[in-house]
Structure formats: C-alpha cells, structure tokens
Amino acid sequence: DTAVSQTPKYLVTQMGNDKSIKCEQNLGHDTMYWYKQDSKKFLKIMFSYNNKELIINETVPNRFSPKSPDKAHLNLHINSLELGDSAVYFCASSHKGRNTGELFFGEGSRLTVL
Amino acid sequence: LAKTTQPISMDSYEGQEVNITCSHNNIATNDYITWYQQFPSQGPRFIIQGYKTKVTNEVASLFIPADRKSSTLSLPRVSLSDTAVYYCLVDSNQAGTALIFGKGTTLSVSS
Numbered sequence: 001d002t003a004v005s006q007t008p009k010y011l012v013t014q015m016g017n018d019k020s021i022k023c024e025q026n027l028g029h030d031t032m033y034w035y036k037q038d039s040k041k042f043l044k045i046m047f048s049y050n051n052k053e054l055i056i057n058e059t060v061p062n063r064f065s066p067k068s069p070d071k072a073h074l075n076l077h078i079n080s081l082e083l084g085d086s087a088v089y090f091c092a093s094s095h096k097g098r099n100t101g102e103l104f105f106g107e108g109s110r111l112t113v114l
Numbered sequence: 115l116a117k118t119t120q121p122i123s124m125d126s127y128e129g130q131e132v133n134i135t136c137s138h139n140n141i142a143t144n145d146y147i148t149w150y151q152q153f154p155s156q157g158p159r160f161i162i163q164g165y166k167t168k169v170t171n172e173v174a175s176l177f178i179p180a181d182r183k184s185s186t187l188s189l190p191r192v193s194l195s196d197t198a199v200y201y202c203l204v205d206s207n208q209a210g211t212a213l214i215f216g217k218g219t220t221l222s223v224s225s
Contacts, residue, residue, distance in 0.1 A: 004157075033212055041199065043158070043215035056212050090157045103150075103213055105157025 003027050004106040006091050012112045013081060020077045021109045023091030031055075032074035033103065034066060035090040043090070049074050078111075086113045117141070118202045123220045132189045134219050136202030139183050144208075147178060147185045150201040152218070158201060162187070189221075197223045 004025045013019055025032060033056075034046040048056035049068040063079045078085060091106040119137040126132045138147065146165050150158040162169055164176040164185070175188040189196055199218040205211070 035215075040217075042217060043201075045212040045214065048212050092157070102148075102160040102163070103158070105159070108155070108157055 002107075004091055004093055004104050006089075006106040006109045008109060009107060010110050010112075012114065014114055015081055015083060017081050018077070018079045019081060019111070020075055021089055021091075021111070022073070022075045023106060024073050025091075025093040025104070026072065027093055027104060029093040029095055029104070030071055031094050032068065032071070033092040033094075034074065034076050035092060035105075037088045037090060037108070039087070047074075047076075081111075081113045083113050086111055117145075117204050117214070118216050120200075120202050120216065120219045122217065123222070125222050125224065126192055128193055128223060128225050129191050132192050132196070132221060132223075134187045134189075134200055134202070134221070135184060136187070137184050138202070138204045141182050141204050142206065144206045145204040146207055147176065147182075148203045148205060148213070149174070149176065149187050150203065150215075152199045152201065154198075158215070161200075192221075192223045194223050194225060197221060 006023050031050045033048045035043050037043045045058055046060050047066045051071050052068045065077045068074045088108040088110045090108045092103045094103045146163055148163040149161045151161050152158040162174050162176045164178050166178050169176045177186045199220050201215050201218040
C-alpha cells in the first residue's frame with residue numbers, strides 16, 4: 001500500500017479553470033503538508049494541517065484553498081488557474097512534532113496550465 | 115529561507131565514495147541536521163538525521179563536527195541509481211513548523 005497517495009498524477013488544464021488535487025495518507029500521521037516544486041526544482045512549503053487544523057499558511061494566493069475533511073486527507077483546490085501555477089505539487093505527512101524529523105512525501109501531481 | 119549552503123552539483127563514478135558537505139553556520143542549539151534524496155518524478159525521501167558526531171544507517175553516514183556548523187553526507191560505493199538531488203536541512207522538529215528545502219545538490223553518477 002502506498003503510504004501517501006496523490007491524485008491525479010498529471011493534470012493539464014486551461015487558464016481560468018478550477019481544479020483539485022487529492023491526498024491521502026495511511027500512516028496514521030497527525031500532520032499533512034502541501035509543497036510546490038517549480039521548474040527550477042525549488043521546493044516550497046504552502047500549507048500544513050495538524051489534525052484538520054490549519055497551522056502553516058505561507059504566502060500563497062487566495063486562489064489556493066486547502067481542505068482537510070479528516071486527518072488522513074488533505075486536498076488542494078485551486079481557483080482561476082494561472083500559467084504560473086504550473087508546477088509539481090507534493091503532499092507529505094509526518095507525526096506531530098516530527099520527532100524523527102521525517103516527512104513522507106507522495107509521488108507528486110504535475111499540473112500544467114495552458 | 116533555507117539555512118544551509120551546499121554545492122549545486124557533483125559528479126562521480128560508480129563504486130566511488132561520495133561526500134556532500136553542507137554549511138549551516140547559524141544552526142541553533144535545538145536544530146537537527148537532516149538529509150533527503152529526490153529522484154526525478156518522485157517526492158523527496160528521508161535518508162538520515164543527526165545532531166552531533168556520526169550517524170550511520172544502511173544507506174549513508176552523516177558526519178557532524180563538534181561546532182555543528184557543517185555536516186557531510188557520505189554515500190559509500192555509489193551506483194547509477196544514486197543519481198538524484200540531495201537536500202540538506204536544519205530543523206528543530208517542532209510541531210507547527212515545516213521543513214524548508216534549499217536547492218539541493220544534484221549528484222550525477224556515471225559508469
């Protein structure tokens with residue numbers, strides 16, 4: 001079983017559309033994250049949720065809205081997509097406090113905005 | 115901002131030992147040093163973490179001098195499959211924080 005799974009793996013869409021990426025973890029972790037990796041391969045934290053509560057919200061446009069229906073799921077909804085949103089989005093999870101320092105990442109969702 | 119500095123890229127040949135050094139001059143007392151590996155089209159994967167001296171696991175060794183201002187990830191006898199980006203991070207592992215990734219070191223292993 002995949003520990004952190006994201007869907008879809010690839011997403012191609014037009015500017016102005018709204019799209020969602022789903023993430024699920026079966027590791028029993030309390031904390032989940034969304035990272036964005038742009039074309040320069042720079043990984044940037046976007047959001048973090050602990051037990052369905054938003055704890056980190058970096059400088060991300062309001063068009064991005066995370067939703068955590070339960071602690072095993074963290075979905076990312078993006079409104080009015082722009083060309084600059086094209087990137088690979090990674091979901092990750094960890095224990096609260098990350099005592100071992102370990103984040104478990106999903107395989108990524110490659111979003112292409114045309 | 116990432117609190118670490120590491121080489122942008124390194125080249126090696128199969129069977130060689132590779133040492134990637136990371137500088138973290140402003141490391142805090144409660145910070146740990148953690149390394150991640152990322153293959154193309156995959157998410158980063160935890161390799162090793164340490165606080166001081168030496169840590170070894172089945173994948174790599176991590177050497178941390180007494181002043182903790184730098185660290186060295188050592189990969190013994192690399193193979194082609196070790197070609198990846200290696201990220202050095204310093205982090206306090208505190209709840210409510212997230213790992214901040216820098217640009218990493220792209221290691222290319224040739225035959």
